[in-house]
Amino acid sequence: MNASTPALEVRGLVKHYPGVKALDGVDLIVRQNEVLGLAGENGAGKSTLLKALVGLVTPDAGEIYVRGEQVKLRSVVDAADHGIGMVFQEQSLVPNLTAAENIVLGSEGAAVRRGVYRWDTMRRLAQEQLDKIGSDIDPLARTDTLTFADRQMVEIAKVLRIEERSQHPPVIILDEPTSVLESKEIETLFAQIRRLREFASVIFVSHRLDEVLDVCDRVTVLRGGQSAGEVATAGAEPGELHRMMIGSTGSDDHYHENAAAPVTAAEPRLSVRGMSGKTFHGIDLDVAAGEIVAIVGVHGSGREDVCRALFGAEPTTAGEIRMDGKKIDLPGTRAACAAGIGYVPAERKIEGMVGPMSVAENMTLTKQRARCTGPFVAPRKQAGLVDRWIERLSIRTPGRDTAIGRLSGGNQQKVVLARWLVAGDIRLLLLDHPTRGLDIGARSEVYRLMRELAASGVATVLLADSLEEAIGMADRILVMNDGRVAAEIACPSGGKPSPLDLVKEMV
Amino acid sequence: MRFTARPAAAIMSLSLAAAVLAGCSEQAAGGNDAAAEGACQPSDVRLVGQVRNESNPYEASWLAGGDAYAKSVGLTQERLTYDGDSTKQQEQISQLLAGDTKCLVMNVLPNGDSDTAPIVKGADQAGAYLVTQWNKPADLDPADHRTWVSHITYNGVESGQQIGDALATAIGGNGGIIALQGILDTAAAKDRFAGLEASLKKNTGVKLLDQQAANFSRAEALTVTKTLLTKHGEHVKGIWAANDDMALGALEALQQQGLAGKVAVVGIDAVPDAVKAVQGGTMTATVSSDGAWQGGIGLAIGYCVATGKLAVKDIAAANRAFFAEQFLITKDNAADFVSPKTNPADFECANVFNRVAGPLT
Amino acid sequence: MSIPVALQPATVSAKARPARRLTGFMPIIALAVLVAALTVADPGFLTQRSLTAASRTAAPLIVLAAGATLVVLCGGIDLSIAALASLSTVLLALWLPDLGGLATPVVVLVATVIGAVQGTAHVLLRIPSFIVTLGGLSILSAVALVVSGAGTVRVVDDSAVKWLDLYVGGYVPMSFAVAVVVVALIALVLRVTPLHSWISATGYSESAARLAGTPVDLVKVGAFCVSGACAGLAAVMLVSRQFSGGPTMADNLLLPAVAAIVVGGTAITGGHGSVWRSLAGALVVTLLRVGLPIVGVPSAYEQILYGVIIVVAVALTLDRSRVSIIK
């Protein structure tokens, strides 16, 4: 193998699922010591391709070459033996083990002799990996006591173990590593990726195209299970990538700002005074009908808890909440629902939806009046209602009885949103990272939906995925810092603040 | 299995309709008539012995006795065990009675007093010959029934009192004792304890320090005894146990506390280990109840009636429900009981009531 | 895009669907196979009389299992059903002389209230249902012992519960008919009201259900109420059969009831299953408990067979496509 042999090459990979051709002859080349970006909309085949690269999916046809040699990857272990490892999007660490154990898990080597642990050796081995990425985490700390970013470092350290295992420069796959990170943590991660490039090849996957352009040397775009093209990042524009992903020119008005209706209501729909809880204190917040208010803040600023408290899912110790001038009490989520408040949680798979249940059932879980006659479910009424909303939100599903877990992320999110809309009595929507893990197309549809709802008079509180999203969508932005509201910044269409204005208040 | 509402509704309406149309009957249709009394050929007789389980020595010897008797008349005994589970016993009986009951003879150990009534009722309806042992509520009398031939038990009050007296003598008529009770919900446990109380009234020098339930179990008796020994320390001069299993558990406890031989122990049932212990002097006394004989005699009485050698109406009222003979076993006579022997002659139809000690009181 | 860490169950293809339907009918198939096997072992077993007796025997277990199924569907477990049924038999036996026919509804009501108390403790104190009901089991047993004076309470005049001993149309025991009606009623109510989605959602993913505004706590307390009521009703059946109430009468029905639920194919982790499945499961378990000794299997082998068959039956009936990790 010489320096120009690709570290990893994929030729004509094909994978069929019943009814879908997930991969339709994908080609991919990862050079040595290169950071390759992988972009593509949901359903473009990224997920299947990555699974094939770490042995979780067996392709129907096509070849995979590692350092010029053709290989068959049957399992994660197989892939690791060939020097390919992946940092999973949903973190794959065992929470109740130490960081060191997680790092060496599955390839303990000298750390375990005849089934018996050598804690000293393990600590040393783990430290070696952590040193590679310059992390100062205590290897013997329990993983669930670490911060999210630290855990990601542990995960990278864990993947780097395959370097020892395969005796070759590894290929590291990072699947959506930034989706839950705050900006400072992202900076650290990017520094890390650049450091990795010194001795490894990296495949970097993200929905945030600017990030892809920022950290990668080259980007391969997938579309419809095929390679749609390749872009060198130097001088490339996000718009160009976007066009390649969707196959046509994307809308410039990403946040549908021209659909934003001016807020006219004089009385605030939601009015919060002096609300305090475990992680937040003296919160004042007003949201008018039709207004979108974003709350931004660093990790630990308490904004998630404020959002949950407004839904009755987090206890408050003081304060007053009024809806349309009427004082309400929120002892639990039921009371919030009754008051016309809806909540879309950040953890969609765990908190947002019930995976094995059907689209129809998920959509009608909350509002019974819409599907019932008296205390009884009226099957026809329910079917009509659900079909109407499937059409209205253009949810792509084989049918209303399909389990929601089988839909793509964007469609799942639309069903979760529809849950609050079916009864037509929604007055306040709390959106906690509503676009997390969605691709550009799906995001855009969620944004459009938010605009429509606002136009129809729904008040919205948004915890955005990024500052740009907050700025793009909100009419007003509240900045939270250490459990208190640090600043309130108007954010009208045409007079948007810059991200830096917000950051100043956040720290 | 996703039934839609419609079949569910159908089932409901069907069952309701059936109820309305056909009306309800007291008894399942297709019941077979009981054979005329005594009309069975000896080879047609079906012998069934039912006890709690096969995993304790007393009941195992019961079943062995039943087997031996069945063999002596050229039949085999069907063994049923119900793990001390009242509902399971009822379920087995009702399933058994749903089969061929023409010449069925059952020798049953009801789990508790209350379990006797439904067994008797079922047997009566099906015309199966029934002998029950040990447990029966006082107001239920075989004399009022056609096929409930007899009820056999031992006088628990008497045995409880006998060993209580023996214990009092052993500790010199003075001092504290502790009592280990059986399963509180059984007549045996209550009668035996009543016997102890009677004995205590007589032996005023003996003081009952404490009483705890150990559920006839050797293991529970061990733990309870240990705790009570610690609680009352040297005041404990004797241990009264409602059966031998618990007495043996208490012996182990004494041994583990280093008190072996210093505290007198009495029990009831004369299981082989206990008799040996009495013989060896570690235990003071026990009372005989003869499992092998019980297992055989119940079948024998039923068999004699079924084959016509004995007519129910000829059986004296005193023999329809009786106390069987029992003996207090002490060191003096223990040797006679070490290897219990059953005399085949006891099971001859003319002799089946030889061991009657008296009518139930 | 995401690659979920948990390997998701493969998409059900058209080919897999008949197999899936087959697992749905597995409890019934298991039942049929068992009856066939027992008949082969003892040809006298398959008679109308013996099936009638078996169905009568199964009635209390069916009712117990049906009630507890709701708790299991919610993702919990109710270990107190048997002890509660025992206590109910005692109460019924004690109250029958005074209350007569009224005793039955009163006992069922009391059992419901006790179920509600346990459910409330589970929900409000946030104690796992396993622990709450384990504690409930000991407490209820103790109460039953004290109330009954640790003895059996006989029912001399059983006219008020005698109707359960009748036979519908001469063949179907009334208690079995009542059990089937109870199951049908529960199934019907679940089907035509939002309760079905609420219970499933609670069982599959409690946090998602709660954040969707489902009355999770109410649903759970309700499930415990139904479980309690069913225990009370099972107690009435037992009293009508045994003419007495006892503080330990139904205690040994706990594990068979749980076995019935699981053999029926209801996932013990919650969400997936139905009361109809428990009906079939209860019949299987009853046949095992009663049928094996009757066809002449010796006691020791009976236990071994029971253990093996239960495990195999569960292996057959479990719909594994719904549960990714089996604990």
Added chain:
Amino acid sequence: MTVTAGVTAAPRRRTRRGAAFRDAGPPVALVVIFGIFAALSPQFRSVDNVQNIVDAAAVLAVVTCGITFVLMMGSIDLSAAGVMGAAALTVSLLVANNRNDNDFGLLGILVAVLLGCAFGCLSGLALVLLKVPSFMATLGVSAVGLGVATLLFAGVQPNISDTMLKGWAIERFLGFSYLTWIAAACVLVGWLVQRYTRLGRYAFAIGGAEEVLTLSGVRVKPYKIAVFALAGAFYGLGGVMVTSQLGAGLVQAGDGYDFSAITAAVVGGTLLTGGRGGVLHSAVGVLLVMVLTNGLVQVGVSPYWQGGVEGLIVVAAVAAAVIPQRRRNQVVK
């Protein structure tokens, strides 16, 4: 690059303090309950009685040790009763006894423990290969164990005359019976296994996040089987110890130990959902349960009420441990 909606993250250590509090709960409860009984009854606080409590805890401690590993994985094990019965009969028929001429001594004990191990393997295999939930798999194995025990029993109680085995329950060292020392050794071994072996750590990890282990290339199945086998071995030893105490092999040797052991483990702070707790927690739980049982007898609570009071206190103990960490929207199964 994008400036995202956050800058720094202050590390939150709250969970850690919560964990320490959680772990301290059961020992504190133990001390408190002991204190209450000691105040109520002078007999209770006697040295003899403390010895008695510890001795009485021996068997339960061994069984709980085994069950803890299973609970740590998030599974449940109800097979103790059957496995202990089978082991008790096996050992009593293999050491010097009144039924046959065998006199294998230690070897007999080893065989009984291995038999327990084999039963554990059966549970594990049913779980892993047949995918039967452990609740049912172990229930089935328990029935099989009882059946085997009944077969071996064959109607005559085997009384042991092996002096060594009988001596375990009688001989004392430093005031405690040998059985107690064996139990202490088991707890120590259990703790070492949990802390220092791959088996123990993986059992812990399986309870934490089983799917992650699979993704990391760990073959989970053999470890699951091994954990059940380990638990079975502990039950086997428990059966042997009961036999030593009773001087005879009883089919019912393990009656009630399944639920008692689970109760003890849970009271000690092991979660039924897995991933938390451990052998030392369970040891505390066992002492807690034994102190309670003994104390109730000592203060003279009616035997009728004892079970009820125990149940109430167990619920209260768990509630007390849970309430400080109560949150809204918490999942409790």
